[in-house]
Structure formats: structure tokens, C-alpha cells
Amino acid sequence: MQRIMKPLRETGIVGYGAYVPAFRLPAREISELWRAGQDIDYLPVPQKSVPGPDEDTVTMSIEAARNAIARAGLAPEKIRAVWVGSESHPYAVKPSGTIVAQVLNIVPEVLAADMEFACKAGTEAMQAAIAFVGSKMGDYALAIGMDTAQGRPGDALEYTAAAGGAAYLMGPAEEALAIIEGSYSYVTDTPDFFRRAYQKYPEHGNRFTGDPAYFDHLTKSITNLLEGLNLKPKDFSAAVFHQPNTKFPKRLAKMMGFSAEQIKQGLLSPRIGNTYAGASVVGLTNVLDKAQPGDRILIASFGSGAGSDAFSIRVTDKIRSAVNKAPLTEDYLNREIFIKYGTYARWRKKITLK
């Protein structure tokens, strides 16, 4: 059995785009309200991004996808699939992809669907887009990972549940700014985190989320990818891991033999928190913004439930002209409007009157 996944036609990223909302909630705002500041020295991230009251996964996906299309310089009607991976689609029934495709003038000759796999829905959409382009069902497919994640007020997840993500336009390798060398996916039934239908907030297994979930699935996907491609950590200029906090991806890097320098550019959780389906994919946009032709990059997601997708990608010389055709990830990271817990509670509808 062939373990590494690779399409028949060589496929790559022809455009990418990031989106992070402008608003930030400092973790101390949560700590002071719920814990009287008792945990102030142990906060999982210093701050997190918060969507404005008029933002959702659809509006954020539109902007990220617009950036990806601008970098590709592609006529939107050439895109034949729009897949949006998220756990926070604004409709339970009506695909986010239909609105994204309409606004970006991709309609009507297109597939559009939503994907859900907790924090790996974005890379799941990427795998599908690679397969779609790689099988020549279409030349271009748009894969988006985007979330406006919510944690129960006072819960540990409230410190990190954030908003943001990225869009990737997959196309033929000849036009790509980064070529997919191969990917590997690893999935088991592990109930570390879930949200039942009609529930507003998710449930999680506290300590159970670490070793049997995050670390087990990521070490398996990364190890299998590296073995299958006959690569070592030192062959990569950068690595991006799912980042539910600051500690987990750093510990994973150490376990797998990646240096602090290799994960630096892709580790955005200290500035924006955990953007769920957007987390690893928006990290990759920051790495691509700074990449040089020839760079090899590892990206590995993790989604609760649970699973991990790992990809090895190789940057081409087309990166040089693409980067500045859309806002940089840094432009979004540097746009910071700090808000109070009260504003956050109001915007995120944490105060209910009925």
C-alpha cells in the first residue's frame, strides 16, 4: 500500500491569503473576571483575536479567498470548487461556500460545500482540493480553513478560542508558488473535544486533550510523512503545527526534532490565540510571506475527534511576485484594537436575555 498521498497530476498552491479580525481580547481580562487574576502567570496565550459584531466565518472566508485569488492573478470563474472548513459556519443548513463563491464571482460552474472536522477542517479541505486538481476534475479549487471559535464563559478554552484563518487556491504545479510533495492523514475515534447539535459551547476532556489526542495524532502523521518521503526535520526550513496554545506546538517541535527557529514564523497563537480550523493554515501564510524559492515547509494540523493531516510543500520562484499582490499576514497581525471583556461578551452574545 502506498502510504504517502500524492495525486497523479502534480499539484500546488497557486495563491494563498490570510484573514485575522482587528479586535484582540487580552487574556488578563478573562483571568481578572473569572479567576481574580490567580492564574495570571500561567495564561495559555497573552491575547486572542475576536471577530467584530458583523463578522463570521463567511465574511472572513471571503476576504482570505479574495487575497488568495489576487495572489494567483486568476479569473475567479476558472475556480471549480469552493470548500470551507470550519466548526462555526453561520448556518447549520446552507453552505458557507455558496455565499463565498457568489461574492467572489466564482459562480455558477462550481462545487461548493462545507467541511467540519474541528481544528483540521481547513487541511481536510486542502486534501480534497489537491485530489480534485490532481485528478484533473478541475484546474483550480479553493480550500478555506476559518473559524470564529467560542469557549464557555470561564472555561479554560475561553482564553484561546479565537477567530481567523486562511484560503488556499490549489492548481497545476507549473503555476504554483509552492508544490505539494506529498501528504499523510491519520484519524481515529478519540472523543477529546466535541459539541453536540444545538449546543452553543463545546465540551472537552481536560488533560485527555494532550497525550492521546494532540501529541499522539500529530507525532504519527509527521513521522509517517517524513518516513514516506525519506526526509528529516533538518530538510525543512520551517514547520507549522496546530497551535491550541503556545506550549503544545513548542513541546511537539522538541519531541519531533524541530528547532525553535524552524517553528517561529508559523507560531501565531501568542498573538491571536487558537483559530481552530484556521490555526495551522494561517500560520503557513506567515511562513509563505517570508519564504524563499527552494524552501521546504512542513504543515501538520490536528483536529479533535481526532485526526491530523501533514503536508510537505516546496516553494518555487513564483513566490517572489505573488507575495505582495495581497495584504501580508503581518498586516493583519499588526492591526490590533484591544477590547474589554464586556464588549467581548456583548459581541459574542454571551449575555442572553431569555
Add this chain to the structure above:
Amino acid sequence: MDIPRYWRLKNQRYLLEGRKCQACGELSFPPRLVCKKCKSRLSEPHRFIGRGTLYTFTTIYQTPDRFDAYSPYVVGLIDLEEGVRITAQLTDVRPEEVEIGMALEMVIRQIYADGDRGPILYGYKFRPILQK
């Protein structure tokens, strides 16, 4: 919400699509079927780029119910680069930081959600330009 009307006007709301007079070239937004300048009825769709500067603005504190979540918010008169002045909500900016003449760009945002069960209306708003 009037779903057929919302659906019919989607190009206007999503793409900032107005009209261009085929007789004299005059642009309009919202789209006018009769040219304001030459009274011609011949026109074609025209998509505005979505960049402009703020001509003037007002801050709304007493909002209609459906905009409650956003109050206070700013409504601006925006001079588009193509020379047409339009009305739109501003977003991603504190009311006290809004200034006449500021450079703005179009984004797509929720305009309002029709209660807990109705459709969500999306459309253009303007925010301070991201890239200097």
C-alpha cells in the same frame, strides 16, 4: 426579510455593482435606470473597485432593532475613486477615530441577521484601508 428582494439585489450588495450610462459614461450607485446627466435609458452594469475617502459621517446611537448589536456605529458618505458618492456603514473602527478624508476600502460583512431563524443579510461596508 424580503428574501426575493435580497436575492435580486445581491450583485449590488456583494460586488458594488452600479450602472454606467452608454450614452455619456456617467456612473451611478445605487444603480439608476435613467441617466441623471443625459436622461438616457441605455446603461450597462458597472462594478466599482471599492476604494474611496470619507466625505462626511454621523454616529448612530439610537439604532433600529436589527442593528442593535452594532451600536454605536458610524454611517459615512464615501467618495469612491470613480467619482460617485455613496452611503455605507463603517466597520473595524472606533467612532472617535473616524476622520473626514480618511482612506477607506470595501469589505463584505453581515448587515443584519433576521432574528434567530431568518436569513443572514451580507453586503458592503467600508473600513480604514489595511495596506498603507
